[in-house]
Amino acid sequence: PNPLYRKQWYQRRVRGAFVAHANYGDDEYYFIAQFCSEDTIQPEEEVEQATKPFRAHLIEKKKANAALSICTSPNCTDVWVKEPAANGDRRFIYQNRILTTQGFDPAEWQEMERAMPLEELNSMIYQTPCTGREYKALENNCQNFATALFNMV
Numbered sequence: 001p002n003p004l005y006r007k008q009w010y011q012r013r014v015r016g017a018f019v020a021h022a023n024y025g026d027d028e029y030y031f032i033a034q035f036c037s038e039d040t041i042q043p044e045e046e047v048e049q050a051t052k053p054f055r056a057h058l059i060e061k062k063k064a065n066a067a068l069s070i071c072t073s074p075n076c077t078d079v080w081v082k083e084p085a086a087n088g089d090r091r092f093i094y095q096n097r098i099l100t101t102q103g104f105d106p107a108e109w110q111e112m113e114r115a116m117p118l119e120e121l122n123s124m125i126y127q128t129p130c131t132g133r134e135y136k137a138l139e140n141n142c143q144n145f146a147t148a149l150f151n152m153v
Helices: 044-049 063-068 118-124 142-152
Strands: 004-011 015-024 027-033 057-060 079-081 092-095
Touching: 015 142, 027 063, 027 118, 027 142, 063 092
Parallel strands: none
Antiparallel strands: 004 015, 004 079, 015 027, 027 057, 079 092
16 A cells, blocks of 8 residues: 555644645545634544534645645745754745645655555544543543644654
């Protein structure tokens, strides 16, 4: 199987999201899972019955679309990776309405421990410590979720 890569991206006020990347043949995909203040992460067995089910997003081919999908406002579209550059500066994916790095570069990402089917990766979004708990800005938030999922895979 093709390798999967993982990263945590951040946006405005340090809003966090888990992002995975994979190539299948000529097709490129970004898997994005983001826990926001208006979300509840149900246990997986309750998702289909939920009024507002928690789900990840799959973006095909366009890195810019993947980056913009985690933005909560059209007025703030800067997206950066969690780990800063060697000099401590933010490493932007998207800044000032411009994609700062074109295409996929494995050097920007960390390879996942093992390749896994999309269904398995999707199931893992329901297995973090954030599942079944109320969103709280300081202790059960988007960063906690993104970090937990990043460390699981």
